[in-house]
Structures are given as structure tokens and as C-alpha cells.
Amino acid sequence: METVKLGILGMGTVASGLVKIIELNNSKISDSIGKKLCVEKVLVRNPNKKRNSGLPQNIYTTDAYEIINDPDIQIIVELIGGIDPAREHIKAALKNKKHIVTANKALIAACGGELEELAAINGAKLMYEASVAGGIPIINTISENLAANEFDQITGIVNGTTNYILTQMTENGLEYEQALKEAQRLGFAESDPSSDVEGDDAVYKIAILASIAFGQEIKIKDIPKEGITKISREDINYARELDYRIKLLASAVKKGNEIEIGVHPTFIPAKHPLSTVKNEFNAVFLKGNAVGELMFYGKGAGSLPTGSAILGDIISILKGGKTGCHKFKKIEKYKITYNAFKPYYIRFEVIDKPGVLGKIADAFGANGISLASVMQRQKNGDNIAPLVFITHAAYRKNIDAALKEINKFECVAKIADIIMVENFE
Amino acid sequence: METVKLGILGMGTVASGLVKIIELNNSKISDSIGKKLCVEKVLVRNPNKKRNSGLPQNIYTTDAYEIINDPDIQIIVELIGGIDPAREHIKAALKNKKHIVTANKALIAACGGELEELAAINGAKLMYEASVAGGIPIINTISENLAANEFDQITGIVNGTTNYILTQMTENGLEYEQALKEAQRLGFAESDPSSDVEGDDAVYKIAILASIAFGQEIKIKDIPKEGITKISREDINYARELDYRIKLLASAVKKGNEIEIGVHPTFIPAKHPLSTVKNEFNAVFLKGNAVGELMFYGKGAGSLPTGSAILGDIISILKGGKTGCHKFKKIEKYKITYNAFKPYYIRFEVIDKPGVLGKIADAFGANGISLASVMQRQKNGDNIAPLVFITHAAYRKNIDAALKEINKFECVAKIADIIMVENFE
Numbered sequence: 001m002e003t004v005k006l007g008i009l010g011m012g013t014v015a016s017g018l019v020k021i022i023e024l025n026n027s028k029i030s031d032s033i034g035k036k037l038c039v040e041k042v043l044v045r046n047p048n049k050k051r052n053s054g055l056p057q058n059i060y061t062t063d064a065y066e067i068i069n070d071p072d073i074q075i076i077v078e079l080i081g082g083i084d085p086a087r088e089h090i091k092a093a094l095k096n097k098k099h100i101v102t103a104n105k106a107l108i109a110a111c112g113g114e115l116e117e118l119a120a121i122n123g124a125k126l127m128y129e130a131s132v133a134g135g136i137p138i139i140n141t142i143s144e145n146l147a148a149n150e151f152d153q154i155t156g157i158v159n160g161t162t163n164y165i166l167t168q169m170t171e172n173g174l175e176y177e178q179a180l181k182e183a184q185r186l187g188f189a190e191s192d193p194s195s196d197v198e199g200d201d202a203v204y205k206i207a208i209l210a211s212i213a214f215g216q217e218i219k220i221k222d223i224p225k226e227g228i229t230k231i232s233r234e235d236i237n238y239a240r241e242l243d244y245r246i247k248l249l250a251s252a253v254k255k256g257n258e259i260e261i262g263v264h265p266t267f268i269p270a271k272h273p274l275s276t277v278k279n280e281f282n283a284v285f286l287k288g289n290a291v292g293e294l295m296f297y298g299k300g301a302g303s304l305p306t307g308s309a310i311l312g313d314i315i316s317i318l319k320g321g322k323t324g325c326h327k328f329k330k331i332e333k334y335k336i337t338y339n340a341f342k343p344y345y346i347r348f349e350v351i352d353k354p355g356v357l358g359k360i361a362d363a364f365g366a367n368g369i370s371l372a373s374v375m376q377r378q379k380n381g382d383n384i385a386p387l388v389f390i391t392h393a394a395y396r397k398n399i400d401a402a403l404k405e406i407n408k409f410e411c412v413a414k415i416a417d418i419i420m421v422e423n424f425e
Numbered sequence: 426m427e428t429v430k431l432g433i434l435g436m437g438t439v440a441s442g443l444v445k446i447i448e449l450n451n452s453k454i455s456d457s458i459g460k461k462l463c464v465e466k467v468l469v470r471n472p473n474k475k476r477n478s479g480l481p482q483n484i485y486t487t488d489a490y491e492i493i494n495d496p497d498i499q500i501i502v503e504l505i506g507g508i509d510p511a512r513e514h515i516k517a518a519l520k521n522k523k524h525i526v527t528a529n530k531a532l533i534a535a536c537g538g539e540l541e542e543l544a545a546i547n548g549a550k551l552m553y554e555a556s557v558a559g560g561i562p563i564i565n566t567i568s569e570n571l572a573a574n575e576f577d578q579i580t581g582i583v584n585g586t587t588n589y590i591l592t593q594m595t596e597n598g599l600e601y602e603q604a605l606k607e608a609q610r611l612g613f614a615e616s617d618p619s620s621d622v623e624g625d626d627a628v629y630k631i632a633i634l635a636s637i638a639f640g641q642e643i644k645i646k647d648i649p650k651e652g653i654t655k656i657s658r659e660d661i662n663y664a665r666e667l668d669y670r671i672k673l674l675a676s677a678v679k680k681g682n683e684i685e686i687g688v689h690p691t692f693i694p695a696k697h698p699l700s701t702v703k704n705e706f707n708a709v710f711l712k713g714n715a716v717g718e719l720m721f722y723g724k725g726a727g728s729l730p731t732g733s734a735i736l737g738d739i740i741s742i743l744k745g746g747k748t749g750c751h752k753f754k755k756i757e758k759y760k761i762t763y764n765a766f767k768p769y770y771i772r773f774e775v776i777d778k779p780g781v782l783g784k785i786a787d788a789f790g791a792n793g794i795s796l797a798s799v800m801q802r803q804k805n806g807d808n809i810a811p812l813v814f815i816t817h818a819a820y821r822k823n824i825d826a827a828l829k830e831i832n833k834f835e836c837v838a839k840i841a842d843i844i845m846v847e848n849f850e
Binding site: 017021024025028029031032033129135136137140141143144145146147148149150215271273275276277281288289290291292293294295296297298299302304305307308309311312314315316319320321322323 | 449554562566570573574575698701716718732733
């Protein structure tokens with residue numbers, strides 16, 4: 001049986017998972033492609049470091065070009081992460097007609113179009129299923145199995161760290177800081193969690209998903225984002241009472257010739273399938289004009305799930321065909337906007353005296369915002385009471401205009417939080 | 426741009442959906458394959474019938490061989506359903522080296538292996554994504570994107586009719602007969618609903634899914650089945666009280682060198698993702714040894730979702746590569762069994778007098794069955810009271826032995842229902 005030689009750039013968690021699956025499932029994999037996979041060379045920083053990969057010590061190199069220029073290596077798996085030097089390595093490898101499989105979301109979101117073009121010129125393939133939602137097969141599914149659809153919406157819970165934190169706050173009553181610490185302890189959050197909790201990671205992923213689904217390269221700079229650091233347990237509890245859950249949604253919705261795209265903490269109905277996505281799990285929900293509503297649910301990170309996605313790409317490449325062709329198109333069919341017309345949840349802290357509710361409601365009304373529901377509670381102490389509204393659908397600029405006015409009221413101690421509501425209607 | 430000519434066998438709902446999507450999304454489809462799709466000929470019973478397909482009248486033929494022998498037709502879509510004459514048409518077409526796309530679950534479940542072999546011999550492709558779970562891309566996903574996984578479990582809600590009925594019974598308090606009538610009115614159930622409600626349809630689908638996932642052809646005759654006709658609103662209500670939902674699950678689980686496969690109404694935890702799959706929606710849940718738990722959710726039937734799956738297959742064929750190769754393998758790696766060790770829900774109607782509970786509990790104990798919970802309620806009238814048990818995990822044969830004994834008790838009016846419990850542990 002023919003052997004296919006792989007080079008791997010980087011030997012972190014995901015690479016270990018990949019190596020482990022190749023060993024564990026090698027007969028299943030060979031069955032599928034009629035060939036045997038073999039890891040030939042691995043780029044590392046320190047070749048003398050003791051590793052548990054089971055690979056022979058002489059497989060490691062500190063020189064990427066030993067891999068990129070090796071005529072025996074057909075496929076290179078890039079697992080360094082970040083833009084440089086990953087980009088330069090991939091470009092050099094594509095010029096050498098190596099096929100590339102990568103899990104690098106930052107790179108694909110930033111340079112997917114450029115790299116795909118280079119791959120096409122060189123008759124090589126560039127695959128990146130693992131860059132979004134770990135083990136969930138979403139990129140190839142959108143671009144292959146669902147290719148006959150025009151998409152109306154793609155909305156995902158694509159960051160496991162924030163979903164873990166929000167789930168713990170919802171189900172176990174943890175405060176944000178406690179839940180973050182727990183996530184760090186379990187390895188679901190990094191010691192510097194900012195890329196996850198501030199929404200950047202989700203921005204990369206929705207940039208990739210939306211670019212592919214709508215057939216137009218969408219730049220990360222055009223995607224507004226909001227993290228979860230300001231979400232309090234109070235917001236979580238009000239959401240529950242109102243039969244909602246708070247999730248960090250990365251969403252792109254087509255409306256006529258516009259695409260509304262953004263990453264935001266969002267109230268979603270408790271009975272929507274995305275509400276059942278808990279802890280470190282991810283899910284991608286989409287609407288196609290033929291297939292209707294679909295949801296894909298699974299593990300969005302971890303060495304084995306991500307390794308599964310990488311191997312799926314390797315198998316696709318080896319099965320041949322026009323897999324992984326040009327998906328990031330530099331066209332301007334749609335205007336990229338963020339002008340959502342949605343209901344909002346708004347929580348105030350107000351001085352507990354007669355007339356406050358009416359005054360605030362009037363200010364909303366004067367700005368064309370009508371109210372769907374209101375919850376007024378007993379004061380907390382210090383004569384300050386929470387007051388919670390859910391508006392009917394409105395533009396954020398009108399909400400902001402009303403809030404600017406309301407913020408001047410003496411009876412309003414604080415505008416504690418504003419969170420979008422998505423009813424999927 | 427090159428034109429690819431399609432022949433369609435059958436002009437029912439799904440064919441109409443297919444034709445509609447080809448027209449509606451033709452630029453998206455052409456973009457994806459660099460070719461234009463064109464419906465060349467369609468097999469019908471009555472060519473003079475007025476149709477709203479938008480196709481010219483001279484496209485229709487009553488002679489399948491006008492399509493099978495047409496040298497210009499590259500791909501034939503089989504939408505007749507059932508075994509014959511679909512099988513003969515497909516075999517003749519494969520011998521003519523036509524690629525085949527079919528939605529025919531009965532045929533693929535019965536003859537998938539035979540047809541794949543014939544396709545391979547003739548260098549043609551046989552694709553059948555649409556045969557299971559309508560628009561949900563599950564077959565190609567298992568055999569391509571997830572091909573690096575050994576699977577431990579594949580469990581689906583793969584019949585929309587029964588899921589609609591069970592959902593209506595659960596959420597709107599309908600009795601089985603009412604819910605069935607409503608399903609028929611909405612087109613979710615046929616006038617003769619037996620293939621759906623008796624579980625046959627789900628058997629075809631799990632036969633296909635399990636054959637592909639486990640790499641071994643599994644025959645429908647080896648798959649035990651139980652429909653939903655005996656499920657009463659009482660069972661539904663007890664399930665809710667115990668924080669479960671009742672779903673018709675089609676399930677295949679690998680245990681060592683055995684595969685436990687069957688179709689049964691099942692108690693599943695209310696918080697499991699499959700519990701959120703409502704009405705006509707389908708979902709497939711699977712566990713791979715690399716990817717972990719995955720769930721795919723979407724519309725399991727309907728002209729446009731099924732058309733989406735058919736077009737996905739057509740696009741795959743036209744992109745080339747080793748798509749759709751031999752998946753039904755005639756090997757005997759696993760023993761096909763049904764020997765589940767699971768908890769059971771058992772509902773009795775008993776004469777309301779002291780000592781009944783103890784007597785029944787003793788009979789369970791004597792057969793090695795321990796009880797997880799019991800619910801005893803007030804009598805219904807006639808001195809008959811419901812008595813509900815959930816056992817700990819047990820073999821069905823031990824449950825049956827205990828029930829045989831219990832059935833002889835004078836105090837037991839009726840063993841009203843026995844339903845398996847799946848906790849996904």
C-alpha cells in the first residue's frame with residue numbers, strides 16, 4: 001500500500017491529537033483512502049524536548065524548509081497559529097505544490113483569499129475545516145454538501161471558552177470571575193483569556209463562515225464585536241426568568257443586498273436548539289433557501305476533535321477532485337453592515353421612587369421604541385432598585401438616543417447592561 | 426459554460442423541489458462547479474398530465490430507457506422509490522456508466538452493497554445522501570469529513586412523521602389518533618401511515634447509517650423495531666414528570682465486537698440535545714473516537730430539503746474525486762445483536778389495595794432487576810390505579826421474565842407499557 005508522507009508545522013496539543021488519531025485509527029483511514037499515512041517530519045522550537053508523541057526523536061526539525069522543500073512530503077499540516085511565520089511557510093509550501101491543511105483561524109480570516117489564489121495557481125489544495133468549530137464539519141459541508149443553497153443566515157456558538165463560562169453562570173450560579181477561573185482550571189480558557197472573552201476568536205470564525213456561505217470575502221475589521229466580560233449573574237437570572245438564555249453569538253444574516261454581521265452576547269429563546277448548547281460545546285445554526293434550518297453541534301476545540309477535522313481534510317485531498325477550491329471571493333455583491341433591527345434587553349438601576357418607570361417609558365416612546373415587557377423589583381438596599389425592559393425590535397441608534405436621554409434623569413443611577421435579543425423569526 | 430444533462434426518474438414532490446432549486450439557485454450552483462445543470466428528460470407515468478414544474482412538455486417520457494440509454498445524459502436522479510423497477514433502472518444505468526443520485530432508502534438499505542459494487546465496476550458513482558434525514562448532510566459527512574473516526578454510536582430521530590406526532594402529544598396534550606390526523610392534514614403523514622408509525626422507515630435509515638458508520642453491511646431483517654402506536658398520553662405525561670421525553674430512536678451502538686441496533690420509542694433525558702428536536706425535524710447524534718459527540722439537526726423530509734441533498738450529491742460527482750465509493754462492505758467484523766442493557770420504564774394498572782407495590786417490587790428483585798424510581802398515583806376509578814417504575818439497567822429478557830410472573834398477580838390489571846430508557850452514558 002502506498003504511503004503518503006505528512007509534514008507537520010508545530011507540535012502542540014492539536015498536533016499530538018492528530019498523531020494519536022493516525023496511530024489509533026490507521027486501518028480505518030487506510031480503508032477510506034487506500035493509502036497509509038505517515039508523519040515524516042515535524043517542525044518544533046526545541047528538538048531535544050522530551051515529548052510523549054510516540055514519534056522517533058529524529059523526526060523533529062527546527063527548520064521549516066526541511067519540510068517545505070522535502071520532495072517526499074505531499075501534505076503539510078500547519079499548526080503554528082497566528083499570522084507570521086505561518087503565512088510565509090504556507091506560501092512557500094504552496095509554491096512547492098504541497099497541499100496544505102491548517103487549523104489557523106486568524107490566518108485564514110486574514111489571508112484566506114490570498115492563500116486560496118496561490119493554491120489554485122499551483123494546483124495545490126488549501127483546506128481549513130479545523131479553523132472553525134473544531135470537530136464539527138461545517139466548512140466543507142457549507143461548500144460541498146450544501147453548495148446548492150443560497151444562505152440567509154449563519155449563526156454560531158463558536159467559542160467554547162465563553163460558552164463554558166456563560167453555562168456555568170446560568171446553571172451553577174457562578175459569577176463571571178469564578179466561572180473564568182474554573183474554565184482556566186479545566187483548560188477551556190487560557191491564562192490570558194482576552195481573545196476568547198472579548199470576542200476576537202469568534203470574529204475570526206464568523207469571518208470565515210460568512211465569507212464561505214455568502215461567497216464574498218468579509219474582513220475582520222468590518223465585524224463589530226462585544227465580549228462577555230460585562231455580563232453579570234443578574235443579567236443571566238433575568239434572562240432565565242424571561243425564558244431566554246444568554247449566549248455569545250457570532251452571526252451573519254443576509255437582508256436584501258446587505259449582510260449584517262457581528263459578535264455579541266445575545267438573549268436567545270430557551271427552547272431554541274442553540275440554547276441547549278452547553279459548556280465547551282459549539283454549534284452552528286444556518287438557514288439555506290433550499291435546506292431550511294440546520295444545526296451542527298459538537299466539540300469546538302480539543303486535540304482529538306480538531307485532529308478529526310484535520311484528518312477529514314487530508315482524506316478529502318487524497319480522494320482527489322475539486323475539493324477546497326476558491327471560496328474567499330473578492331467581490332462586492334453585498335454591503336457589510338451592522339444595522340440590526342432587533343429587540344433589546346436593558347437593565348437599569350434606578351432610585352426607588354414613584355414615577356420612574358413612567359419617565360423612562362416615555363423617553364423610549366419619544367424615540368420610537370415600544371416596550372415588550374418590563375420587570376420591576378424590590379430595591380437592593382441604598383434605595384436602588386433594578387428595572388428591566390425588553391423592547392420591541394428597534395435600531396440600536398434609536399436605543400442609544402433614548403438611553404442618552406434617560407441617563408440624564410436623576411432617578412437613574414446606572415444603565416447596567418444592554419443586550420440584544422434574537423428570536424430567530 | 427459546459428452543460429451537464431440530467432435525467433430524472435419520477436416527477437413527484439422531491440423531483441419538483443429539485444427542478445425548482447436548479448432554477449432558483451442556478452448561478453450559485455454554476456459558481457460551485459463551473460458548469461450549468463440542465464434537466465434533459467423526465468420519466469413519468471402520464472406524459473400528458475398538466476404539471477407546474479416549468480419544464481417543457483416534450484421533456485417527459487414513459488420509457489425509462491429513453492433516459493438510461495441517452496448518451497448525452499451524465500447523471501440520473503432516481504426518485505421512483507421502492508425496490509422495483511428502481512433497482513433494474515439503476516443497474517441498467519450504471520452499466521451504461523451513468524452516475525446515479527437517489528433518495529431511495531428502501532432500495533439502498535436492501536441493495537446498497539450490490540449497487541455500489543456495480544457502480545465501482547463501471548467507474549460510475551452512486552450517491553444517496555437524500556435517502557436518510559432529508560436535507561441533513563449526514564451520509565457524506567460520515568464517510569468523508571469524519572472518515573478518520575471509529576464510531577461508537579449513531580442514534581437518530583430520523584422519521585419526521587412520528588416525531589411530529591410525539592411532539593404534539595407532549596406539547597399540546599393530543600392523543601395519538603388526534604396527532605396522527607393533524608400530521609396527515611399538514612402533509613407530514615401519509616394516508617396509510619404504517620411505514621412511519623410502525624418504525625419501518627426508521628429501520629431503512631438506521632440500516633444505511635450504521636452500515637456506513639461501522640463499515641459493515643447491516644441487513645434490515647436483523648434490526649428489531651417497535652413503532653409508536655401504543656404510546657399513550659399517560660406515558661408521555663409520566664415521561665415529562667420524570668424529566669424525560671419520548672422519542673422514536675433509531676440507534677446503533679458498538680460494544681466490543683457487537684453492534685446493538687434497533688428502532689424503539691425511548692425515554693431520553695429532557696436536557697439531551699435530541700430532546701429539543703421537535704415536530705417534523707430530524708437529528709442524528711453520533712459519537713466518534715476522535716471527534717467525540719456530534720449532532721446534526723434539520724428537516725428530514727420535504728421537497729426543497731431533499732432536493733438540496735440531491736443537488737449536493739450532483740455537485741460532488743461533478744467536482745470529481747473518489748466521492749461515493751464503496752461503503753456497504755460485505756464483511757462480518759461485528760456481530761449484529763439486540764441485547765441492550767438499559768433501564769426500562771414500565772407502567773402497570775393495578776388493583777388499588779395494600780401490598781401491591783411490595784409484591785411487584787419483589788418480583789423484579791427476584792429476577793435481578795433493581796428499581797431506580799417508582800410513582801404511585803390515585804386510582805382512576807374502578808379501583809384501578811397506575812403504578813410506574815423506572816428500573817436500573819437490565820436485560821430485556823430479565824424484564825420479560827419478571828413481567829411474566831407479575832402478569833399472573835391478581836392485583837395486576839394490566840401491563841400497560843414498557844419503554845426503554847436511554848441516558849446516553
